[in-house]
Amino acid sequence: MAMQIEFKSVSADYQLGPIKSKNVLKDVNLKIKTNRVTVIIGKTGSGKSTLLKLMNGLILPTSGEVKIDEHVIHSKVNKQTLKNIRADLGMVFQFPEAQLFAETVLDDIMFGPLNFGDTQESAKEKAKEVITQVGLSESIFTKSPLELSGGQKRRVAIAGVLATHPKSLILDEPGAGLDPSSKKKILDFLKSWQIRKNATMVMVTHDIEEVVNYADDLIVMKNGEIIFHDSVYSILSNLSPDNQWGIALPEARLLQLELEKKLGFKFDKICLTANQLAEQIERKGLA
Known part of the structure; x- marks a missing residue:
């Protein structure tokens, strides 16, 4: 069954080190359609990344709740609930290769499954399975992640998420910083994974071409609020080039x-x- 993601009257602050922003999200009500790709756009500071991190419990609501299937994220949610959610809802961060930390590619990919209770043998089998899915070969298992190209690092980071066998994916600008060819390969793969798994996928981007080529539904955010949520075609076909929302066509x-x-x-x-x-x-x- 596809993963259900729903926000009920969610408000949230955001803190990065000593910097804290109040009310980054304001009373958000949202239900993500299942088995589809939903893309979130909006200007810097509109709340896009905060919305994603709330789904994964990396940021907790100051009020309201986020429902992920039968699990509920609220301001007092316990660690076990968050672990259960993260086992099913994989998150790919912006520049995820910056999080590669193990001595070898194999160790990096195995880390997620081991963290969720897999045996060494099972984790290694999952690593072998996903490395080919992302277009790489087992020959890089013994390499240090630091030896890889930018596109390879991104693929290894995504493989590490897929090795946990998530039901759904949330992604914060997965093509950021890549050349056009590498970006297209990554996004084509992610779209094919979503179709093959009949999964729910939510992605943040700033590129309207990514929206029209990969998304089914679109969320437009401004100042911590959702101003549009509908199919990509319904929203963009009704906008003029000089629309008041500043949405690029x-x-x-x-x-x-x-x-x-x-x-x-x-x-x-x-x-x-x-x-x-x-x-x-x-x-x-x-x-």
Whole structure:
């Protein structure tokens, strides 16, 4: 059964070292649709990462509660409940390779399963399983994570999360800092994993092209509040380039609007991706 994620009247502060921000989230009510990819966008400081960390119990609500299946996260939640949640809900942090700490790649990937009670043998088998899933081979098991390229480090970090066999994933800008080719490979893999597992996946990004190419649903945040939550198409197809929310439109949509203005007619469908626009251009006999 797909993982249920629901926020009920959740407010939260955020603290990083001595810096504390009050009311980063304000009375948020939210129900994530299961078996889909939901992407969260918003300007810096809008509360995107805080929303993710509340799902994993890395930040606790000051009021309200977050329900993860039968588990409830509130201000007084116990450690065992959080451990149970984290066993099922894997989190990939922004720049997760910065958290690689073991002497070898194998040790790093085995750490999660061992932490959740697996035997050495079982943890090693899971490491062998996931290393090929992320497009790497067992030949790197004996290497230090420091020897790897940026893209390889990201894949190893994701493999470490997948080795715990999570039911669902939450990801904070998984493509950040990668070149376009490496980013596409990572995001293509994550999308294929979500489809194969029929899982719920929630991802933060600042890139609207990632939204239209990988997401089913979209959450738009501003000042700790959710201003939109609907399908990607429903939200973006109703926005103008100069919308009051400052939400960027994908390149395909901007090009479509420009073509319609120059040609004096509208295409049959609003296009958000290059493939959608190419299809409409062909149908109109313009290609």
